[in-house]
Amino acid sequence: DRDTDKKRIEELLEENMVLEIAQKQSMNESAHLGWELEQLSKSTDLADSEKSFVFELNECASSRILKLEKDNQSLQNTIQELRDASLTSRESSLKFVELEKENQQLSKKIEKLQNQIEREKQSNQDLETLSEELIKDKEQLQVVMETLKADKDRQIKDLKQENDHL
Numbered sequence: 001d002r003d004t005d006k007k008r009i010e011e012l013l014e015e016n017m018v019l020e021i022a023q024k025q026s027m028n029e030s031a032h033l034g035w036e037l038e039q040l041s042k043s044t045d046l047a048d049s050e051k052s053f054v055f056e057l058n059e060c061a062s063s064r065i066l067k068l069e070k071d072n073q074s075l076q077n078t079i080q081e082l083r084d085a086s087l088t089s090r091e092s093s094l095k096f097v098e099l100e101k102e103n104q105q106l107s108k109k110i111e112k113l114q115n116q117i118e119r120e121k122q123s124n125q126d127l128e129t130l131s132e133e134l135i136k137d138k139e140q141l142q143v144v145m146e147t148l149k150a151d152k153d154r155q156i157k158d159l160k161q162e163n164d165h166l
Contacts, residue, residue, distance in 0.1 A: 002086065002093070009082050016075045023068040030065065033058050 037058065 002090075005082055005086050009079060009086075012075055012079050012082070016072060016079070019068055019072050019075065023065060023072065026064050026068060030058065030062065
């Protein structure tokens with residue numbers, strides 16, 4: 001939008017310069033016609049029809065100048081409107097930049113939280129693995145204890161039999 005506005009402003013400025021040049025040319029023509037009119041009025045053999053023609057030319061040039069001035073004013077208003085729009089666009093751009101910075105900060109926070117969640121998941125997996133290993137160790141110890149208890153019971157029985165035998 002800003003580039004489009006800048007291009008439009010440049011086009012309007014060029015058009016404005018062309019109109020100003022045309023206005024100056026028209027003013028020069030008018031001045032030249034005025035000079036010619038003055039020269040002709042000094043001349044005594046000038047007929048009324050020629051005066052009328054010069055007067056019409058002068059009026060035509062004047063109306064053209066007025067039209068160019070109106071066009072120039074219109075272009076000036078358009079340029080001002082585009083400048084105002086450009087300022088509004090800049091303000092919007094600044095707000096966008098602020099929102100973008102805030103978005104980046106939030107993205108960093110989200111990334112940190114995701115990293116923390118990953119670490120906690122890994123920690124939970126480690127604890128789960130440890131828990132499974134402890135359960136296996138417990139089962140092995142129970143098997144060993146049952147074996148020892150069976151051995152102890154057998155030894156007690158053997159010792160009782162030996163005692164009874166003695």
